[in-house]
Amino acid sequence: MKYIIAIIQPDRMDDVLDELTHQGIHLATVSEVMGRGRQKGISEVYRSHRESGGLLRKVKIEIAVNDEFLPAALAAVKKGGHTGHVGDGKVFVFDLEHVMRIRTGEEGPAAIG
Amino acid sequence: MRALFKPVFLILAVATISLFAQTTTPTPATAVIDSPALAQPQPAPVIAAVLPPSPVLAPEKPIDSGDTAWVLMATALVFLMTAPGLALFYGGLVRRKNILSVLMQCMSLMFALSLLWVMFGYSLSFGPDIHGLIGSTAWFGLNHVSLTHPFRDAATGLSYAPTIPHALFMLYQMMFAVITPALIIGAYAERIRFAPFMLFSILWSFAVYYPVCHWMWGIGGFLGSMNTSGTGAVDFAGGIVVHITAGISALAAALFLGKRKGYPDKMSPPHNLPLAVIGAGLLWFGWFGFNAGSALGANGLAVSAMLTTHIAGATAGLTWAGLDWIINRKPTMLGAITGAVGGLATITPASGFVDLWGAIAIGILAGLIPFLFVMVLKPRLNLDDTLDAWGVHGVGGIIGSIAVGLFANPLINGRTGMIYGNSSLFVSQLKAVGIVAVYSLTVSFLLMKLVDKISPMRASDHEERVGLDLTQHKESAYTVID
Numbered sequence: 057m058k059y060i061i062a063i064i065q066p067d068r069m070d071d072v073l074d075e076l077t078h079q080g081i082h083l084a085t086v087s088e089v090m091g092r093g094r095q096k097g098i099s100e101v102y103r104s105h106r107e108s109g110g111l112l113r114k115v116k117i118e119i120a121v122n123d124e125f126l127p128a129a130l131a132a133v134k135k136g137g138h139t140g141h142v143g144d145g146k147v148f149v150f151d152l153e154h155v156m157r158i159r160t161g162e163e164g165p166a167a168i169g
Numbered sequence: 170m171r172a173l174f175k176p177v178f179l180i181l182a183v184a185t186i187s188l189f190a191q192t193t194t195p196t197p198a199t200a201v202i203d204s205p206a207l208a209q210p211q212p213a214p215v216i217a218a219v220l221p222p223s224p225v226l227a228p229e230k231p232i233d234s235g236d237t238a239w240v241l242m243a244t245a246l247v248f249l250m251t252a253p254g255l256a257l258f259y260g261g262l263v264r265r266k267n268i269l270s271v272l273m274q275c276m277s278l279m280f281a282l283s284l285l286w287v288m289f290g291y292s293l294s295f296g297p298d299i300h301g302l303i304g305s306t307a308w309f310g311l312n313h314v315s316l317t318h319p320f321r322d323a324a325t326g327l328s329y330a331p332t333i334p335h336a337l338f339m340l341y342q343m344m345f346a347v348i349t350p351a352l353i354i355g356a357y358a359e360r361i362r363f364a365p366f367m368l369f370s371i372l373w374s375f376a377v378y379y380p381v382c383h384w385m386w387g388i389g390g391f392l393g394s395m396n397t398s399g400t401g402a403v404d405f406a407g408g409i410v411v412h413i414t415a416g417i418s419a420l421a422a423a424l425f426l427g428k429r430k431g432y433p434d435k436m437s438p439p440h441n442l443p444l445a446v447i448g449a450g451l452l453w454f455g456w457f458g459f460n461a462g463s464a465l466g467a468n469g470l471a472v473s474a475m476l477t478t479h480i481a482g483a484t485a486g487l488t489w490a491g492l493d494w495i496i497n498r499k500p501t502m503l504g505a506i507t508g509a510v511g512g513l514a515t516i517t518p519a520s521g522f523v524d525l526w527g528a529i530a531i532g533i534l535a536g537l538i539p540f541l542f543v544m545v546l547k548p549r550l551n552l553d554d555t556l557d558a559w560g561v562h563g564v565g566g567i568i569g570s571i572a573v574g575l576f577a578n579p580l581i582n583g584r585t586g587m588i589y590g591n592s593s594l595f596v597s598q599l600k601a602v603g604i605v606a607v608y609s610l611t612v613s614f615l616l617m618k619l620v621d622k623i624s625p626m627r628a629s630d631h632e633e634r635v636g637l638d639l640t641q642h643k644e645s646a647y648t649v650i651d
Binding site for chain 2: 066070088
């Protein structure tokens with residue numbers, strides 16, 4: 057099992073979620089965050105707003121998948137989130153130790169999705 | 170853009186000078202019209218020497234301070250309807266990335282159309298009649314618009330408001346000229362670029378609002394009742410002039426610009442419903458000035474208009490919320506305010522002609538029919554009228570303007586509707602509604618084609634995604650962390 061954190065442009069969120077749905081990946085948690093990358097928060101004109109402290113507005117999508125879905129999830133994030141401009145964001149992948157579905161008590165890979 | 174500044178500045182300068190000349194030296198023409206008594210021979214030269222007749226101090230028909238005070242207040246109330254009333258109502262209903270664009274559009278119209286009104290608009294709408302179609306430019310820059318005297322038309326003896334200064338009537342009408350194009354924002358919110366929006370609104374004022382205003386309300390206008398026979402269509406506070414012109418143009422705008430990206434499957438709910446509720450409340454509050462102020466005096470007619478306005482708004486809100494409850498299982502806040510605003514828009518043309526029972530009947534119709542348009546018909550037509558400017562104001566304006574012909578009680582304001590046994594008013598209303606609707610639809614469509622050629626009206630895919638606040642104004646309404 058893998059845990060994916062994708063930091064993307066806010067205006068690409070719908071596209072990324074759409075692409076994930078296409079790949080059969082429904083589980084996702086989204087939050088609005090602020091952050092900075094190599095460009096140190098210097099915004100491209102109109103791309104995103106320049107905030108105090110050099111932080112830019114981003115969307116963070118967290119996705120848990122079983123191992124065989126990892127390539128599809130990465131492809132979906134890339135396809136939906138890519139604009140080719142600085143600030144498109146990053147994807148981080150972690151090994152996921154354990155999952156439990158609260159309602160049924162299912163554990164492990166069966167609890168995802 | 171820079172080339173524009175010079176002529177605009179010149180116009181401003183000329184207008185300021187003419188206004189100044191007006192205030193310091195009352196023009197003899199106004200004095201003669203307003204004071205026919207002066208033409209009569211003076212009884213004794215001695216008295217004349219002691220008390221020289223002054224057109225300023227002793228007009229033939231003095232202004233009424235109570236009426237003037239009420240219309241001053243009503244003017245401020247109608248101002249409140251555009252900003253912040255309508256601005257917050259619409260602003261709360263859009264997504265958070267677009268709220269500033271809507272507020273800015275309302276505010277900018279307040280700036281631009283106020284200036285346009287004193288320069289050209291008032292003269293074209295209410296100035297000396299040209300063939301019943303448009304006012305002349307004789308009152309350009311408020312020339313001949315007295316700050317102290319009521320206006321009386323020399324040829325017909327008619328007056329817009331016989332007991333308040335002419336300039337106050339002009340100011341009151343200015344607020345109507347501002348809010349009308351602002352209503353259309355509801356149709357193209359979230360997907361229109363700012364510069365073409367401003368251009369369209371200004372051209373629309375010239376091509377639609379000023380002519381229609383003259384047809385209905387100007388002395389000699391060919392549709393309205395401002396003529397010596399006193400017959401023709403009526404529009405107490407703007408059902409035809411305001412709500413039909415704006416509502417029908419909103420339909421044209423929604424058709425012309427097309428659907429927003431992701432409509433209707435991926436539309437978020439209103440981003441801040443409490444703001445929209447505050448906006449609706451302020452609209453309602455301002456509507457007392459809009460309708461009761463249209464009596465142009467502090468009198469029984471104003472009281473009647475305030476009563477019908479309030480009762481129709483309440484009835485329509487209740488009707489919509491009730492329908493919501495029956496059809497969608499729960500009464501919604503959004504439905505309640507939409508219904509109330511619809512009721513207020515619908516009663517507008519009828520507010521000074523119907524009695525309490527007429528108001529309740531109109532309130533029920535205003536809850537029911539727009540509900541069907543917005544909740545049933547709109548999704549089937551796949552029409553993206555973003556904030557229901559057409560479904561509420563257009564449909565409401567049409568219902569109300571026709572309903573006057575049905576429910577007008579002769580005891581209220583002297584005009585008789587169908588249920589009191591007279592069909593001529595009903596026919597006049599149908600004719601006026603038809604002509605104004607077709608005219609507004611056609612002209613708005615042509616104007617949008619024209620503006621679109623000069624500067625594309627529709628926001629680009631990228632602008633729409635990121636939101637109009639950032640792309641059009643480089644601001645965000647809300648921060649994330651701070």
